[in-house]
Amino acid sequence: MESTTPGVAPHVLVVDDDPSIRQMLVDFLGDYDFRVSAAASGAEMAVALTREPVDLLVLDVRLPDEDGIQIARRLREQSDLAIIVITGRRDEADRVMALELGADDYVTKPFSPRELLARIRALLRRTSMRDSRKDPGARAFRFAGWELNVGLRKLTSPQAEVVGLSNGEYNLLTAFLGAPQRVLTRTQLLELSRLHDDEVYDRSIDVQVGRLRRKLEVQGEPALIRTDRGVGYTFLANVEILR
Structure with a gap:
């Protein structure tokens, strides 16, 4: 397509x-x-x-x-x-x-x-273009049973199912994977996701994070993305870089 x-x-x-x-x-x-x-x-x-x-x-x-x-x-x-x-x-x-x-x-x-x-x-x-903050040697990221193949832009679940991502979701996820367990502000995420370049529209980031959470997080399992109120978000999982 x-x-x-x-x-x-x-x-x-x-x-x-x-x-x-x-x-x-x-x-x-x-x-x-x-x-x-x-x-x-x-x-x-x-x-x-x-x-x-x-x-x-x-x-x-x-x-x-x-x-x-x-x-x-x-x-x-x-x-x-x-x-x-x-x-x-x-x-x-x-x-x-x-x-x-x-x-x-x-x-x-x-x-x-x-x-x-x-x-x-x-x-x-x-x-x-590849995210400038992403490890240039990375071919894939593995976290919490998930795997993101960078070359194919393919996200695979722990159940070996391929999960589709929008461009905004993909950019947001690679931003999180490039800085795990660190607080990323909404301003940083807005820049990394490049949403609405001519507007200050922080709500777009909240929407994208919500969509990503629904795809990644399972009810009853530990959260992968934490909301740091008034600041931004933190990706909580350990991330392994595959080369």
């Missing part, structure tokens, strides 16, 4: 039922050397995703056949495809829901194409 190949223009899939927005984004992003495909519905999107690899999805939440946030949730369960949601909703609860259910970022209508371009570029950078 997703594949960024060095030397090849990134492929962006735009999903919006408004033909004027679709055409505007196809033309605008094409001028900046992106390969752009377009779909008008969730069904068309599903077909497009099977035709060729997609690097980033721009997804309107209001589609004629399915809610875009639920599409993002389903895609996140299956892969780590980069997803930016377009929404007309200005309420913070809706933005938080989009992030909780799988989106990596969002823009609110009416939006500037240049702002969307900047967010697309930033998100693609985050998906392709």
Whole structure:
């Protein structure tokens, strides 16, 4: 579904039922050397995703056949495809829901194409570069029975099940694994996760931590992430670096 190949223009899939927005984004992003495909519905999107690899999805939440946030949730369960949601909703609860259910970022209508371009570029950078704080010799991290394969970006549970991570969750987890048993402030985590570069939006970190906890922590088992109130978070598990 997703594949960024060095030397090849990134492929962006735009999903919006408004033909004027679709055409505007196809033309605008094409001028900046992106390969752009377009779909008008969730069904068309599903077909497009099977035709060729997609690097980033721009997804309107209001589609004629399915809610875009639920599409993002389903895609996140299956892969780590980069997803930016377009929404007309200005309420913070809706933005938080989009992030909780799988989106990596969002823009609110009416939006500037240049702002969307900047967010697309930033998100693609985050998906392709390694965390600067991560041990450069590390090939995998092992903790509490879990294993994160850095090269494959694959997280495997103690039960040998592969667990999908969003880009934000992956960046957050590698930040924690690079500094176990140390308090990381929200400001540090915001920078490491690169969420909403032009906003001070600490709530995004809380959302990402909550999503990561739900994937990693089992009821009745010791917590892996501790909340240090008023400061940030600490990853409590011992971490083994595999080379």
